[in-house]
Amino acid sequence: MSDKSNNDQGSGGRPPGAGKSWGAGAATGVGSMPGGDAREAAKTVTGSLETLPYLPELPSRGPGADMIGRTTGLLVDVYAHVEPSGWRISDRPGRDTKRARSWLGEDLDALEEYTQGYEGTLKVSAVGPWTLAAALELRGGEAALGDAGACRDLTESLAEGLRNHLADVRRRVPGARVVLQLDEPSLTAVLTGHVRTASGYRTYRAVDRAVVEGALRDLVTVAREVTGEAPVVHSCAPGVPFALLRRSGFQGISFDFSLFTEREEEAVGEAVEAGTALFVGVVPGTDGPLSDPAGSVMGVRTLWRRLGLAPGTLAESVVVTPSCGLAGASPAYARAALAHCVRAAKSLADNPE
Template identity: 80%
Template sequence: MSEKSGFSTSAATGIGSMPGGDAREAARTVTGSFADGQGMPYLAELPARGPGADMIGRTVGLLVEMYGHVEPSGWRISDRPGRDTRRARSWLGEDLDALEEFTQGYEGLLKVQAVGPWTLAAGLELRGGEAMLGDPGACRDLAGSLAEGLRTHLSEVRRRIPGAEVVLQLDEPSLTAVLRGRVRSASGYRTYRAVDRQVVEGTLRDVLAVNGEGLTAVHSCAPEVPFALLRRAGAGAVSFDFSLLTEREEEAIGEAVEGGTQLFLGVVPGLDGASAALSDPGGSVKEVRTLWSRLGLNPGTLGESVVITPSCGLAGASPAYARAALAHCARAAKSLADNPE
């Protein structure tokens, strides 16, 4: 399979975050849940460890010649790497060590995640306390730093796991808010101006391009995912919470599938209270089949177009439920491929 042929051989995966703070246990789970080609392992994120392991902090640790530290209001740009940046980098190294241990001899798709440039700009503060999003020049610098950091990160993953075809996933839960001018200022009394869609698209394209010919995905568990923009930006797949899909967005789904874009469908609940939903793999993907039928799509394309995931990250679940949810994703994906109609 060429690197651009898609995700069809790995029909299930996780979003990124996992519960607890044990890197080896998380790596064991994300590799063992998808053994024997049943899904796509990934580099787990463990935000329960605290600042530096959280979504923004982890990506701050990847930046090149740009640093951050934690304030009561969140992450803020620093002049030099301090304790918080060093901690973020240390935890990432620990996670890479654990993943390397459990992927000896592995060949196949392997996913890594980072916060995308627009959610990062909305969540990272300038020295005065306002979000970088409000400063176009700062946004450009941030995107450039992120791109350079991701190049280095992807190279390190390939060095450690030489048999892997590395998939880059950008997490952009704030993207729609950025596009619609809904991101609030530090005071909370105003919102930042909406960023021009062409600027958003071009920046995403540049950052996604750091994976070269490798596969890419953009994830958002927020409503109103801008499917067409993400496709134009070069995302090979769009990852989203299937339960948030609206009728208005269904046409965009059909166009994406017909255009060759893969869909990471979040159909498996991410919290323990939904344990009953893990008893019926076929039931978990019933609505996916229904959508395909409603859009007039060929059921035979399900196996090559769809990857089954939890609805969002699993950081809020128990370790036992996280293991069960990932295993259920693999079973649900198999059910979808074996019984598309």
């Protein structure tokens, strides 16, 4: 695991995980929350997560509040509207774009209200360029993913939109260190050629890994320029490309730990040694019984021992999260799940061995 690419953003000789703005023993959520009350969601998130709160998404409000819709509202000079098949690129902003921007403004107002005087790390999320390209349809009904020029245009538009969005969040919460999370659940399908066309009878050609990495690097650069922080990236799909994401410069990789397999261990070990944080989804995202907090992270401890990593780096390198978003949970369970993540993270800090 000592063979690191010259392109790595690595730790520069620091211990793995050292220097992260959220500190050791942190917990956070992935993004979505249940219900449609922005103030209640912001109150829950900021009240539950002292060291790494985040801007909640409330997709149950409908199109425009979902992760794709919210991100289309951030785009610059690219617009989208809802069709029965999903989101489709438009010539001009319409009702759906205006609704997406309005709901994001409402969410930001609520977050600003509940972070008065806050000084610490704050996470905000947007869909990454490849999941966006797989989800957004061109005017003919096929995904933007099938058009290399459209993918480049989307990436450039998203970069400018994120530049504006991150600057706005920094103005609203001036004491925060803002960290961007890019959601890329379709990334593995994009890399392996498993994104289906509109007909469903064939799939789009796999995108070259260098092209994928280049687009991600561009957005990492934008986030660094605006916030001073490299972003994190999230995927709740199987087969997360850990090595590619590490090389792209993300400071953290968020994934569903229940989908993690032995064949990914070496890439994860290299990422940790290079200073990349792991946001491990170990708490179920839908209602159900919760184990004791220490039991929730037992698999992470076992992985650490198997990789031969120093126990003392565990709490510095790992952030505990739900397995994915909490939109499908009840409000009571969502609160309990976030509190459980906090306790599980504390158990890693209190008992590193």
